[in-house]
Amino acid sequence: MRRNSLARQKDGVGGFFLDIPLFILVLVVLTIFTTSLYHLSDSNRKEETRMELEDKTIGLKNDIQDYEKILFERENTFSIEKLERIEDETIEEELLSHENYRSNVSFQDHERGFERSFGTDLPEENAERKISAYTAPVSMICPNGVDEIGTIEVRVWED
Amino acid sequence: MGRLILNRDSDQGVLSIVDGMMFAVLMVLATLLIFQVMGSPLTEERELRSSEIRREVVQDIQRTALISTIQDTGFINESGPEDSNVIYENITVEEAIKEYHHFDHKEDIDEDLSYDLSRLENDIEDIYRKCALEVSKYNFAVISSYRESDLVLSNIQEINGEEDLPNDRGASSSTLMIGEQQVDLTLHIWR
Numbered sequence: 353m354r355r356n357s358l359a360r361q362k363d364g365v366g367g368f369f370l371d372i373p374l375f376i377l378v379l380v381v382l383t384i385f386t387t388s389l390y391h392l393s394d395s396n397r398k399e400e401t402r403m404e405l406e407d408k409t410i411g412l413k414n415d416i417q418d419y420e421k422i423l424f425e426r427e428n429t430f431s432i433e434k435l436e437r438i439e440d441e442t443i444e445e446e447l448l449s450h451e452n453y454r455s456n457v458s459f460q461d462h463e464r465g466f467e468r469s470f471g472t473d474l475p476e477e478n479a480e481r482k483i484s485a486y487t488a489p490v491s492m493i494c495p496n497g498v499d500e501i502g503t504i505e506v507r508v509w510e511d
Numbered sequence: 512m513g514r515l516i517l518n519r520d521s522d523q524g525v526l527s528i529v530d531g532m533m534f535a536v537l538m539v540l541a542t543l544l545i546f547q548v549m550g551s552p553l554t555e556e557r558e559l560r561s562s563e564i565r566r567e568v569v570q571d572i573q574r575t576a577l578i579s580t581i582q583d584t585g586f587i588n589e590s591g592p593e594d595s596n597v598i599y600e601n602i603t604v605e606e607a608i609k610e611y612h613h614f615d616h617k618e619d620i621d622e623d624l625s626y627d628l629s630r631l632e633n634d635i636e637d638i639y640r641k642c643a644l645e646v647s648k649y650n651f652a653v654i655s656s657y658r659e660s661d662l663v664l665s666n667i668q669e670i671n672g673e674e675d676l677p678n679d680r681g682a683s684s685s686t687l688m689i690g691e692q693q694v695d696l697t698l699h700i701w702r
Contacts, residue, residue: 377531381538388542392549399553403560410567428574486564488571489642491578499580501641 405484461502565681584634587627612657649700
């Protein structure tokens, strides 16, 4: 009986040390598995946010292209005169006020050196924010009636 | 007796490691499966979204280019004994493309007629260059046809037709009318 009991004790001590590499292996594998799942769900969440921001950006761009208060007589053609006259608050209240999002819209006509921006100031460059941006050429009518190719840039980011 | 017990322990250890490695392999396979199942729909959606955005961009470029005005352009009529300049002022790109095809077609069907349409061609290309390349940062090709008359404009010189275009591109097609005949106009963009 005594001999059997001692043998069992040897078994126990030997078994414990032999299982250490196994524990380490299992631990490493579980850590890798958990980390991978975390990264996958994190990248999915980021991707979904990015797509949501892109949707908002395109939607906002389309709203602006149909916004009569700054358009010339025809579609997709902006009047520089109207852009100069319109109050920031009018556009911000009617187009740029969203819950959870901030946005900025800027118009540029490089030929005339015209630039007008509406909405929230852009976050600082080092701020960790995902910004969705869309740039498109637009036709802009100068006060003298000449039309030029300008740029509209729409940026949307999470609040 | 003691030696026998040690050997058995040693075997058990080896078996445990084999078990562990099997477990590791299974976990890696499970991870790959989860990545495949969860990742591929997102990748597909991402690709779909990119092509949707590019379609939006190409439509914006086409719409803006066609309504843009060329303030001063024209062509040289080389048909008579002396060359004469035909001048257009404040003509839209849409009208300029129609004029190009109209005179190019006339030249094709009547051997006595000869026009140098390069100025008109260059001025149309300049507008597309501004809209596509300078503002939107896309390479572009405009391919337009009316009867036997073809017009191919691109910022890349090697492009002489649709067969030279890359597969991964966005396109917007429009139909213009010269009388009752249609002009098929397509703008292609890519990066």
